[in-house]
Amino acid sequence: MESYLVAAASAVWLGVMTSISPCPLATNIAAISYIGNRIGSPMMVFLSGLFYMLGRILVYMVLGIFLVTSLLSIPDVSFFLQENMNKFLGPILILVGIFLLGFITFNLSGIGISEKIQKRLAGYGIWGAGVLGMLFALAFCPISAALFFGSLIPLSIKHNSNFLMPLLYGAGTALPVILFALLVSLSTRMVSIFFNKITQFELWARRITGIIFILVGLYLTLVYIFNIPL
Secondary structure, three states, X not given: OHHHHHHHHHHHHHHHHHHHOHHHHHXXXXXXXXXXXXXXXXXXXXXXXXXXXXXHHHHHHHHHHHHXXXXXXXXXXXXXXXXXHHHHHHHHHHHHHHHHOOOOOOOOOOOOOOHHHHHHHHOOHHHHHHHHHHHHHHOOOHHHHHHHHHHHHHHHHHOOOOOHHHHHHHHHHHHHHHHHHHHHHHOHHHHHHHHHHHXXXXXXXXXXXXXXXXXXXXXXXXXHHOOOXX
16 A cells, blocks of 8 residues: 555656656746737636646546556556566666666657647637647657656556556646646746746756666666565
8 A cells, every 4th residue: 555655646746747847847838828828817817727737637647548558458468567567667767767867868759739720729718728738748758758658657557557647647747737827827927937946946856856766776676687685
């Protein structure tokens, strides 16, 4: 039970890290600001941010449920993963941790959303904001892809959680987004201040998370691959 609670908290933290990593952070603020500039009412700006957030959550949940369910629905694959996930998880966490620390990089092109499409969706109000959230959620950046595919999916498989872990991850991505929407509805200047603060926080949070991933990965590797009791 304690292990599952740690995994659940990790899923939320991975979602937060995804949302405040440089590319998604800039995308979230740009999208909500874009919508906010076209809606006069602060309450409607906040609701648009809420629907944008729900759109992102929906995509992450559907992707997570589909990937985890697909892998676990095949008996032989499910049994193999359940038996050996700790062996895979160690090296995976080490690689993701090294990537988060910036020692290795890779290029990943997401979906480009043209200004014309953004303008059209913004015209549909809160429903358009929801669709925009879904589209931007599919535009994976390197860090968000590493956190989602390299950390959340293995974590969900390890704990046989095809719904709760993706849900908590989506909720984690939603926390900063809804705050952005609230700030945009109140003051553009507050967004600028918050952006600078959270950018500094993200840098240190990413480094600390990377170090923790490497340490946990080394522990799992030594215990489950090299059978060294610790």
